[in-house]
Amino acid sequence: MTVTIALPSKGRIKEGAEKALEKAGFPVETNGNDRSYRGQVRGRPDIEIAFLSASEISREVGNGAVDFGVTGEDVVRENVAQADARVEFISRLGFGQADVVVAVPEIWLDVDTMADLNDVASEFRSRHGRRLAIATKFWRLTQQFFTAKHGIQLYRIVESLGATEGAPMAGQADIIVDITSTGSTLAANHLKILSDGVILKSEACFVRARKAAHEGDPVVDEILTAMRS
Numbered sequence: 001m002t003v004t005i006a007l008p009s010k011g012r013i014k015e016g017a018e019k020a021l022e023k024a025g026f027p028v029e030t031n032g033n034d035r036s037y038r039g040q041v042r043g044r045p046d047i048e049i050a051f052l053s054a055s056e057i058s059r060e061v062g063n064g065a066v067d068f069g070v071t072g073e074d075v076v077r078e079n080v081a082q083a084d085a086r087v088e089f090i091s092r093l094g095f096g097q098a099d100v101v102v103a104v105p106e107i108w109l110d111v112d113t114m115a116d117l118n119d120v121a122s123e124f125r126s127r128h129g130r131r132l133a134i135a136t137k138f139w140r141l142t143q144q145f146f147t148a149k150h151g152i153q154l155y156r157i158v159e160s161l162g163a164t165e166g167a168p169m170a171g172q173a174d175i176i177v178d179i180t181s182t183g184s185t186l187a188a189n190h191l192k193i194l195s196d197g198v199i200l201k202s203e204a205c206f207v208r209a210r211k212a213a214h215e216g217d218p219v220v221d222e223i224l225t226a227m228r229s
């Protein structure tokens, strides 16, 4: 069968993704046009490349529309329900590192842990007349971490589509859940990470859609062996 591998069409993990494939013996070629959304592996008519954004890749691998992909673990776990049942993490590629974290204003001197935050959340309504507001684009990861893992019920998610770290100073939310890599954006916005507030340590990963048709397919096996080593 023809196997499709989805690679980032833009953004910070695009270059590393193509290098990782090339290193594994699959040099990617575009159709001589940087804006093209299809490509191929040199000399391999049985492998197709689909260029998509990092979050589209997570969805398309999650629903089996493509066979493999390179994207961040964070976007897979955020965009795919029961990710481990649908997506197999084949290898971690050593770039695109970013932590998904819970960060609160530095001036909250008494708040250092998720347990402290739970206390704040419990008292928030009586003190302020509303629930603790969390700005994030990571709805699923936030709910899993706050509710399922830490038993925190009293909060409200405020959807953020960008500049999440600015939300507390702008009065749009009290705290945030976002990715950080160097930490400079958090520092610039006077936010601190809770000591047990790292939700996920993400990096770019090579992932596979869990599909029955992959069983015993020689091209799938070849790609798996090459990308595992």
Ligand SMILES: Nc1ncnc2c1ncn2[C@@H]1O[C@H](COP(=O)(O)OP(=O)(O)OP(=O)(O)O)[C@@H](O)[C@H]1O
Binding pocket: 010, 011, 012, 013, 014, 053, 054, 055, 056, 071, 072, 073, 074, 075, 096, 097, 098, 179, 180, 181, 182, 202, 203, 204
């Ligand atoms: N400093 C950083 N900021 C944002 N993302 C980072 C950073 N460092 C690594 N990443 C990772 O890069 C991936 C997202 O890549 P990128 O930001 O290029 O995607 P995008 O072009 O915004 O995609 P989409 O439009 O689908 O959201 C995520 O897995 C993220 O964890």
Ligand SMILES: O=P(O)(O)OC[C@H]1O[C@H](OP(=O)(O)OP(=O)(O)O)[C@H](O)[C@@H]1O
Binding pocket: 162, 163, 164, 165, 178, 179, 180, 181, 182, 183, 184, 185, 186
């Ligand atoms: O810890 P740091 O090194 O400061 O990086 C973290 C920041 O980088 C990303 O934003 P980016 O500027 O890429 O914009 P985006 O939110 O549009 O991706 C991310 O959303 C954080 O805001």
